[in-house]
Amino acid sequence: MSDWAGQVARIHPWPPMRVHQGDAGIDVSVWGRTYRFGNRPLPTSIESAGREILAGPVRLVGELDGELIEWADQGAGVMLHSHNDAQTVLVGYQRCQRLVLNTAVWIDFDGAMFVDVKVLPGEGVEDESPLVVPRLHLEIPLRAEAATLFHYWPHRGQGILLDHSADNSGGIPAEGMALPFKPFVWLGWEEGGLGWFAESAKGWQPADADRAIEVERDGDTVVLRLRLLDSEPAAWKDQPLTWARRPGPLLFRMGLQATPVKPWPADLHKQRVAFHGSHHIAQSRDRHQPDKTVFDRMLEDGINTVIFHEGWQPIQNYGFSDEPDKVREAVDLCHDNGMKVLAYYGYELASLAPEWGDVADDVLVLNPDGVPAGGWRRHPHQRDYVSCTNSIWGDELVRRIIESMATFGFDGLYLDQTNVPFGCCNERHGCGWRDAAGQLHPTYPIRAARTVMRRLYDYIHPRGGWIELHQSSCCVTPTLTFAHSYYDGEHLHWEEKFRNDPLNTVGLAAFRAEFMGWNFGIPADYMASGEKQAFPLVHGLLNRPLPTKAETRHRLWEAFETFDVGSAEFLGYWRSELPVSAAPETVKASAYVRRTRGDGPAEMLMVVANLSGDQPVDAQVTVDLAALGLDGGASAHDVIADKAVPTDDGRMGFELDPLDFRVIRLAAT
Template sequence: MKLYAALVLSIAISVGVRAAPTPSLVISFDDHLHAVAGDRIVEASLDGKPELAPGRIGKALKSGPDTGYVQYPTEGIISAAGGTVEMWVKAVDWKPEDEEFHVFFESRGEGALYLYKYYQGVRLLMLTCENVNGPYTSSAFSLDGWKTGEWHHIAGTWSAEGVLAYADGKPAAKLPAGGLLPLSLGKTFRIGDHPWHIARKTTSLIDEVRIYDRPLSSNHIAAHFQGNYDFTVPLQEDLTRLMHTLDPEKGEIQLRVTTGGADVEDARVHAWMAMVRSKEPLPNSAKGQPCTQGQIIQTFPLLSDKPGEYDLVAEVLLDGKRQFELRKGLTIPSMEWRGNRVGMHDKVLPPWTPLQMKGNTVACWGRTYDYTASALPVQIQSANAAVLSRPVSLDVDVAGQKVNWSKQSSRMVSSTATRAEMIGELEGQSGAQQIRVATKVVAEYDGMLLTELSCKGGDGLPIDRVSLEIPVNAGNALYRHRYAHSWEGPAGLVPDGDGVVDKSAFIPYVWLGDNDRGLFWFCESDEFWPNGDSGDAIEIVRNKGEIVMRFNLLSKGQKLPKDWKWTFGLQATPVKPVPKDWRKWRLDPGVNPTVRIIWPTPEDDSMKYYGYPEATKPDVFSQRIKQLQEQGMKTVPYVCLSFISAACPEWPFFQKQWALGGADTGSSDVARYGAPFAIASPVGKEYADFIVRKTKQFIDQYGIDGVYHDNTHPYSSTRLDAGCGYIRDGKLRPTYPIVGFRNLYRRMYAAVKSLPKETFTMAHMSGKVTIPILAYDDSYLDGEHFRGKVKDSYLDLITLDTFRAEFMGRQWGIMPYFNPEFDAEHAQQVEPTRGMMALLMIHDVSPWPISCNVSVVNEAFSALDKFGYVDAEFIPYFDATPPAITDMKDVYISAYKRDGRALLIVSNLSKEDRKGNITINANRLGVPGKKLITWPDELPLTAVGGQVTLDIPRLGYRMVVVE
């Protein structure tokens, strides 16, 4: 053993190993809650009443909502630039599959670092964000198999390379998930088991916490899991990384070599770096660069800007002796797409109609906005109903007195088939104070109106309050759907009560509506919203006969910003007509499919990079497209507009301008490609030019029939270089580039609809219906946010009013599709999928039959097809005059009507069998109702006085044809 130890020491010295990394903080919890940093004690600050309990070694911190947490100072211990946190954790009374947050480490300032168990699924996440409002980047490790009462080692690292999560000594991936590090951290950080916003009572034990001021290597963390804290890592090729960043505007490239956490003195390490043509050796002109904090960085001019293949080379030296060479390829892509105008023609796209102006009324397909004698809308009509209960109003108090607007006006400045512009003014007085607010309204042919309010010199007035009210008739505001920072936003009935029934700090959109129409409001940021951080910035107010969206822009004690210009958008829904025969678009593997979504995989017949419009092998991919089209299917590849693969050749050149911040590295389909899927900025310089042109070329090359757009909702960002964010009081704050996403999607929609054939596009947006963007896709796919949650029935998770508010397409104007998310066990069973179909059919929503029992879906599809429901009239159970009624609990009846017949869908959404009578309204159905048969087996039914008795299975349905 002594001989072996001496040999290891000798090898370590020869390869430049120094002492094992020293933690910047150790918390053993053995005798107290204080920590040790070197030779000094760091006192803990208590949050609640955390306890000590028997631990893995000695004692441990017992932490949870019923006990408490501990905090320690950040300075000198944690650096936003890089570090490691590791600890032992024991789930005392919870399981990983419980839908709870367990936040073990939190360091939060302008940005944040978190090590926590996510509430959905069984994942441990190490997360970073430049700004606490997002976007976020995380590395995820599956905790599948963990059990209550077991001790487990967890860790997380962060560095310029990104973040990486570990469990029991194993990394979540080979490489970190690349993301932006925090702009700054708070004065303290927290250790414990915090629940965040999801209440719980469960507890964890935490022991042997160690924090380091540098990211440890995977070898270090594996050794620490085994209890070896004296472990050292030599400088070695498999841990050393060669990375690069490009600045095409400056014509520069920066190479960076990181030693991967090797325990070697900086002064002993150097590297020679260069950019060369493919397979060429390192040139003699390369110069050695020193190592600082485990990194060697050199910036130099690009060898060439001509498209082609190049290599980045670094020769790493230790004590002046060559150790190994690192080499990676660099493709300089063609830039011929720059300045193109694909999809930018100024014309009305189908199915919309030209914008029409009648006096001060803006008319578009299905909707009108009336500005008669007013600077703000007096009335909005949609789907043959007046939506507003009274005119939209701007309420302002000056020196404690309400401003009375003595004059309002607006006039048309310009008008075309696609766009109109109006300007207006509100003039008023409060006491001796006069105030003028100018308005500018830009209306577009799809019914989206962008309004700018400005008040010159307003910052010099003693303004106490500024609020905008949009009052909607109570009957047209049954539901609300609004943004939330979690996956799904609140949707469903407007909460009961009078006065303020819902409120929030700034969020970027809110919709109020009924089963057939609504009104969508949005705003990209709180830049000109001094009250934006307050919990009452946005209020939903119930008054007699109306529901009001109230936006409290300024409250007493706040000041209107200089040159105040606040912009918001309004769009009445539905935004366009849903085609009568929309049900013909059936997603494979449904029976008689007409659409195949081509998901990206690393195989030869798919895409070269994840979500990127380029085939791996053109001839193989072309053959796949041809075969599918010969089978009668439209080919619709997964092509993302809001994300882009970091492996594509354009990303290194334009990352600075295109990166919104954050990337997906944990999804299994993304991980198969081995590269992050980065969030892209729709307003990033030249991004739209590139992705639209690239996608259109892909479509044209292979004769593709449409596109599937994932992640179709607005992401927030503080990235000024990418055209987002703003600065207030010296700090970056986020914006949501809704208009930018809208313009990008419209441009892509225009390119697709220019094809001389019928096309189909789909947008996946689970939990977030952002209609100004979604308007420019044919269909929307919702439901992924139920993954890991749904078991037997979706109604265990949502109510029918939530489903009506969010998942039906009729009030939005888009074809509605549902994404099933049953786990493997429940997908094999009949009842869960049958119950899902019962729910979908009574709302006229079509499923994508994946993650469910496909045979059960196809049984329903076959029966619907036999009736000929594709172009039938749908009459829902919630209609003012429903097609049939019943007193059976949890049983609902909708109908499809066609050619003098009606198909009743009688759905039992409960978990108990039902038997009872249904009363058919033959007048509503427009059929005599003398003959009733079961469907599809066509067995006769006897009706007495318009009533028929049915047995309906639990989580099931019966079909009845009325002739």
């Protein structure tokens, strides 16, 4: 079983952690973020992406003996327990009328903070009357401008079965939100935010299970409220405070992680990715040009990263090949032609694996009725079930992956939901928990999934490798942080409405919250757009595995690489600093802007997209040339059509079909 407070070692690109102690408390800084504990056991300030995101200290509120709990400032504090480059440990304390609050806080180098909240009796033996605590909530007040979007996971159940919906992401409604227990909730804006997480609701007693978590708007503040107790805790009810029967602490385990979690890679736009079902790239014929092999087509397309999908290993997710020489030959062929190879791995234990009989009962994810999750059919004939990273199979999976990478020379991984902490009730490996009535509930092993991802990243990243992570609507940042990039949207791909009308089925706010990655600090690829790239492009996503039949494929690659978008600032249509306006309403414009030093003119690569799924429009775009230092004159060039775009003092117009776009480069004349 994973250790909630496990020791860690720092990994590039995160710098060493910094700690500052003073009379005002303790500051802990990681890349891009600072957590401040102002002589309190819980954070009093969190800075991320250059701004303060808390509207006030994180607080524990409630009732005690018929009165509101009032925590005393006097005597409260926080102490530095230990610190190194990779992890800082703090302990905190505070008291109120008849209670004591203790905390233990572990902050890792990537900004993931694990918090134990312990509430215990505070009076001496002379006061034997029972403690009456009918309400205890933890509240995280966020500044309203830093909490406009939300994402939570899972959409429903244990996260096994996927909903064909993006309803678990979007804009925070004016009336707020109420949710049943979710192991991960993120609130933020397009460039950052704060994730809260917990592996289970053990110890929680919300009055209404559907309102265990609330998001409430209150003027300039958005409050994330965790309803830990709405009734007297079962362990304390009617218990006198005698030495013989003094009740123990109430324990609530949870975590926080401010985002973005790491620097954005500058050379992402140079990756040209292609998938193939197996390692037979030199033998398989291209389905669009049957006179050529898949490999020939990759060479023509300038592909530099190849993903060997499930077919390279006959036993699903096992790291074994019955054609090891052919796998090595295919990898060598790619390497000889300047291509990197990523190998598919997932999260399953296959019935075809020889270890099945020995380990299945111990490692599979179970629902509360003891039924294994999954059971998907694969070729050759087998069924694959969801394994739990909190079991011995987590270690075995890491071992097998590292061994196969060394054996076959893979450069990285294409992971299929390996980061997902599927809800698990398998008590044989420590998952699941039982309430006072004995009912079994799932554990979501975030720490174990995080450990698997961190170990893989620790092996692959220093060797110049890459981890592509495919997940569906599970942007749980403590596990996602150890991917170089993520794929999202397969759960939407299967229904045409999401491809043909993303504006009304996915929505702009949901896309900005979940699918573009800027807010998490992890690049994203959107899997539900098919041939229609307008929606991802206007959000700053140049999907690296662009559809083979997309007419604009090569010109998009060339345009983004020639402009070197990695050295430019991306200004989305939602940014007030964007010097571009567009009409009508379904037309959105975003831009990559590169400014020269001093007062010199800027360059801009602009994406203009009609996001309507069924209506062509006459798009009207106005660029504030003076804001770009281009008021001395500017030219506009359509890089896809390779032709000049007529402009009149920054104004231009053109027709756009449904889900069509233009990519226009502006520069000084």
